[in-house]
Amino acid sequence: MALRLLTAGESHGPGLVAVLEGVPHGLPLTAADIDRDLARRQRGYGRGGRMKIEQDRVRIVGGVRHGRTLGSPIALWIPNRDWENWSRAMAPEPPDDAAQAAADGDWRLEPVTRPRPGHADLAGALKYGARDIRDVLERASARETAARVAAGAVARKLLGLFGIRIQSYVLRIGEVAIPSPVLEYGEDGRPPVDPAALEEATEASPVRCPDPVASERMVEAIRTAGQAGDTLGGVFEILVTGVPVGLGSHASGDRRLEGRLAGALMALNAIKGVEVGLGFAAAALPGSRVHDPIGFRPPRREGTEPAPAAPGPAHPAARAAAARAGADGWRGPAAGFFRYRNGAGGIEGGITNGEPLVLRAAMKPIATLRRPLPSADLLTGEPFAAHHERSDICAVPAAAVVGEAIVALELAAAWIEKFGGDSVDDMLRNYIAYCERLAAWVHRAPAPEASRAAGSPPAGGSQAGAPTPGRDPR
Ligand SMILES: Cc1cc2nc3c(=O)[nH]c(=O)nc-3n(C[C@H](O)[C@H](O)[C@H](O)COP(=O)(O)O)c2cc1C
Numbered sequence: 135m136a137l138r139l140l141t142a143g144e145s146h147g148p149g150l151v152a153v154l155e156g157v158p159h160g161l162p163l164t165a166a167d168i169d170r171d172l173a174r175r176q177r178g179y180g181r182g183g184r185m186k187i188e189q190d191r192v193r194i195v196g197g198v199r200h201g202r203t204l205g206s207p208i209a210l211w212i213p214n215r216d217w218e219n220w221s222r223a224m225a226p227e228p229p230d231d232a233a234q235a236a237a238d239g240d241w242r243l244e245p246v247t248r249p250r251p252g253h254a255d256l257a258g259a260l261k262y263g264a265r266d267i268r269d270v271l272e273r274a275s276a277r278e279t280a281a282r283v284a285a286g287a288v289a290r291k292l293l294g295l296f297g298i299r300i301q302s303y304v305l306r307i308g309e310v311a312i313p314s315p316v317l318e319y320g321e322d323g324r325p326p327v328d329p330a331a332l333e334e335a336t337e338a339s340p341v342r343c344p345d346p347v348a349s350e351r352m353v354e355a356i357r358t359a360g361q362a363g364d365t366l367g368g369v370f371e372i373l374v375t376g377v378p379v380g381l382g383s384h385a386s387g388d389r390r391l392e393g394r395l396a397g398a399l400m401a402l403n404a405i406k407g408v409e410v411g412l413g414f415a416a417a418a419l420p421g422s423r424v425h426d427p428i429g430f431r432p433p434r435r436e437g438t439e440p441a442p443a444a445p446g447p448a449h450p451a452a453r454a455a456a457a458r459a460g461a462d463g464w465r466g467p468a469a470g471f472f473r474y475r476n477g478a479g480g481i482e483g484g485i486t487n488g489e490p491l492v493l494r495a496a497m498k499p500i501a502t503l504r505r506p507l508p509s510a511d512l513l514t515g516e517p518f519a520a521h522h523e524r525s526d527i528c529a530v531p532a533a534a535v536v537g538e539a540i541v542a543l544e545l546a547a548a549w550i551e552k553f554g555g556d557s558v559d560d561m562l563r564n565y566i567a568y569c570e571r572l573a574a575w576v577h578r579a580p581a582p583e584a585s586r587a588a589g590s591p592p593a594g595g596s597q598a599g600a601p602t603p604g605r606d607p608r
């Protein structure tokens with residue numbers, strides 16, 4: 135297993151722990167790299183009172199020395215500030231004073247027995263034989279996603295070294311929706327947006343929607359739902375640029391990258407659907423409008439053309455090698471091949487094809503309602519309204535940030551499988567060697583006259599343009 139993550143910790147316990155194993159030696163990493171994403175996860179219009187209490191900050195407690203990873207498991211600790219209010223109710227030790235506290239009217243010590251529809255409450259309590267639903271709801275809570283975001287920030291840092299950029303934005307809240315801004319390309323396969331501008335517009339929105347008009351309407355929809363004691367879900371999209379051709383594999387089902395990414399995204403609380411590229415829309419279209427025509431542009435040769443303005447790998451040698459293999463910031467190294475649109479969302483046959491990854495996830499509305507749905511008591515079966523403490527009204531913007539982390543982790547796992555090595559230096563060498571192979575891949579087919587004269591098959595024949603791996607004609 136190339137990269138392994140384990141998280142632990144309850145929502146109102148002392149804090150959250152993440153242990154990430156398999157990160158190579160020598161990756162620059164500080165708490166600030168992680169805190170940035172933790173703060174982004176806490177934002178978003180529609181979140182509840184808990185986010186006013188928490189100000190998530192990580193403590194790195196293993197695997198990093200003097201700002202660089204050691205190759206050992208990275209251990210991260212995020213304290214829960216709300217723990218102060220729950221230290222008796224969530225004490226790891228048996229509570230001596232529980233009976234007294236319950237008598238004092240501390241509601242936190244009372245068993246929760248009214249399961250909330252849409253939560254793990256009922257199924258979890260019956261499965262584990264828990265007579266207090268708190269035994270289940272504490273870990274089922276999306277508080278855990280803070281730990282996944284912390285680990286994901288490490289994965290993002292690793293991928294960022296190679297010019298991979300992962301961003302998310304919200305496309306729908308309830309009935310207010312905008313189309314994906316990235317699937318249709320301009321003429322000649324020109325990228326439809328500048329990722330940096332898209333990110334700037336997204337981060338400026340209180341709901342992570344890059345369209346300011348839709349953003350305001352989304353805020354209004356959340357406000358209205360909240361006033362009615364109701365909640366909303368929505369859709370977010372993840373865009374990953376700079377991805378080289380060749381991550382994942384067609385060879386076995388469990389190596390197909392879209393399966394790994396979709397499975398990981400579906401494992402995020404409240405996500406009920408995932409699409410790759412055109413996704414469900416492809417089912418209604420003819421093949422001619424779905425599959426992405428292939429084009430080829432000779433990659434830039436060092437010294438002959440200016441370096442691409444778009445961001446690429448940080449390391450100068452890797453950056454140059456990536457550019458020679460056709461990377462332009464939007465696309466990753468792919469030997470100069472590109473697509474005129476991106477209906478596939480950057481993955482064909484379980485393998486990245488060099489175009490950006492485009493994934494969408496649908497989040498159901500928050501399950502805890504201020505006007506609760508009918509429920510039945512766990513122990514007596516008596517009809518009751520479901521339990522309500524406090525809750526978010528909408529958490530799609532936060533889920534989008536968690537989605538980035540999940541994609542980063544899954545992609546980093548595929549990256550480590552492909553480029554391996556115990557250290558970032560090994561990995562850089564492997565990446566550069568791969569880029570060099572891609573850069574040397576295409577040998578322009580000789581002009582038809584020349585090829586006929588030489589007795590080789592005419593252009594368009596079975597051998598036309600066939601690559602001769604390992605020989606660079608330039
Ligand atoms: C970032 C985030 C915040 C969430 N906040 C809440 C919340 O405040 N109240 C709630 O009832 N559910 C919330 N949820 C959703 C529940 O965690 C989720 O619906 C529940 O664990 C049941 O899992 P399932 O929906 O995947 O079946 C949140 C989810 C995410 C991703």
Ligand SMILES: C=C(O[C@@H]1CC(C(=O)O)=C[C@@H](OP(=O)(O)O)[C@H]1O)C(=O)O
Binds near residue numbers: 274
């Ligand atoms: C704590 C977080 O989200 C929580 C996720 C959540 C749930 O049921 O999933 C319920 C709420 O918890 P509480 O009952 O303490 O208010 C959210 O605040 C967080 O995102 O950090």
